[in-house]
Amino acid sequence: MSAIRAKELYKVFGRRPDDAVRRLKEGEPREDVASSGVTPAVIDANFEVPPGETFVVMGLSGSGKSTLIRMLNGLLEPTAGEVHCGDENVTTLDAAGLRRIRSQHMSMVFQHFALFPHRTVRENAAYALQVRGVDRQTRLAKADEALEMVGLEGWGSRLPAQLSGGMKQRVGLARALASETEVLLMDEAFSALDPLIRREMQDQLVELQHRLGKTIVFITHDLNEAMRLGDRIAMMRAGRIEQIGTAEEILNQPANEYVAQFVQDVDRTRVLTASAVMDTPRAVVSDTSSPQAALDAMREGHVNAAFVVGNDQQLVGVVGDEAAAAALQRSGDSLREVLDTKPTTVKSDTVLVDVFDASARSAMPVAVVDSRDRLVGAIARATLLTAMAKLRAAEEAVDNSEPGTQPDAEVSEVDHG
Amino acid sequence: MDEWRIPLGDWVESFIDWLITVLGPLFDVIGTVLKETFEGLQSTLNFAPAWLMIIILAVLGGLARNWIFAIGAAIGLFLIALMDQWEQAMLTLALVLVAGAVATIIAIPLGILASRSRAFSNAIRPVLDFMQTMPPLVYLIPAVVIFTVGVVPGIVATIIFAMPPGVRLTELGIRQVDAEVVEAGHAFGSPPNAILRQIQLPLALPTIMAGINQVIMLGLSMVVLAGFVGGPGLGQQVLSAISRIDVALGVEAGLSVVILAIFLDRVTAGLGTRSTVARQKEAA
Known part of the structure; x- marks a missing residue:
């Protein structure tokens, strides 16, 4: 069961919207329909967001992404199509039903924070629970927990006006988290922040997401942000979703010329992660094995070092062939005494630029671990260089292909709003 | 030209006559309530x-x-x-407070309705213009016809004349509340009444208080005119000063009105800036 599902979703502003939808369904181009005075904001949006996924909707201003997110929680009524949240059809709910869905299943974070200026930070964070009728003591306790999660403990009694932009949005995030809804809608949540703070907030969101596993629908106009946060990205243009895919899919297999143009300037080494280029480790031994076993594994894998793992694939260290051989000669030394317990590791979601850094510091292959420090892969320096060469080739291929339509605006870190 | 003249005034007059026959008992009740409230308040102030x-x-x-x-x-x-105007000043204060309170009680709900419905806002605007720009003395005439001479027509005319800024500024204040903040209320599933109570009204409060301030000030300028129909207080003093060409009394009564006006203005304006919102704006 998907957490959120949009089916043939349309939103047309203006007079006689149903007529416009019919014409769009018959295949009439958006420009023709728009020339009759209506604004087709979202055209035939279809997607499913499984629980726990961060789904980013990326588009420039006017692409319909804000309209799309507001149809998900019923702030805007779709002209046609359906939205499902869990097993409920949001589109058919009455006003009371919509309020229930919003207070219990979906919370929202806003571009300009939308904090209540007359309430303290705590009372802001407790708002959703207040709406739900939770008693004062419980909701303030939950609010404090949420504030601690976003790193604002001790700020509860301040008023929003006393906070910086980044801190205000942390309150906005805490307000959404305190409601403990499974779905989080984030509308350009970091766009109003300056680049350094924005980066910080992105990192914090990624970290929180690791812990909480919410279903997030995140709207942005910043491609780098989309690539950094999104498990999957929907590229929107002029009301239509042009492509849905992982950052790598969108980079490597753009669905059309528009998407290709859009992503061509993206520094792939800052988007692609270690998991995209890593190999299966060729020599892995348990930390209870003998030095002989380690050497055997290295010989079989044609490598000069073996990763040593404990129970549950937990990475313990790395042992080089010389160290293993020396231990074997002294006979009696166990593997544990000779292994290097501080191997160079990267997380599976580390971007390639940082992998280069790690690789340069060590002659041994870089170990790739997941969030619980379990070994999932290895990157030898040769692997990294091969990946680089492939990326160059791919970028040049895009550059050389004659551009059909230029994206209608630049992609940058700078805030447009 | 005479045969083209339309007797609009006559029509209104017969309309008011008709009104009295139909709503007579209701006017009696209104008149009694206003009079009793005023008497109660003024005797307290003068006690x-x-x-x-x-x-x-x-x-x-x-x-x-x-x-x-x-x-x-x-x-x-x-x-x-x-200046020996104390008792008269307290009568005037009681008149302003009663008229101002009634005007506010009517104005705020109307302002809220106007902020929620464009149609209602458009419909009520010319009515408010009419109420505000009609020479205030004119209200006194039908008021006297309906409520007879005394304090009540003065209060009623004051309510009508003083109410419009209360409606306008309530509507403006609510409309000025940041749309995204109101949207946040909706997005967390808050019902419209709770949004009004917890978000819109508190955030609009400084503007609404400015409206109440205007109501009181307009009311004070009107209660003096109420002296013309037998309303007690400083207005009566001014009136008798005019009829007797008594410069001394005129100055004393007039000065008393000014002092009362400044006092009421500063106090009601002060209440507006004391709200949480106004303070936090200062902090920003």
């Missing part, structure tokens, strides 16, 4: 000795603003007492 009232009002002023204002208010009010 206490002047020095006690001066202290009470000065303390109120101090609470609403600061102690410097409290001292100024005490001096000004004491001056009224020294």
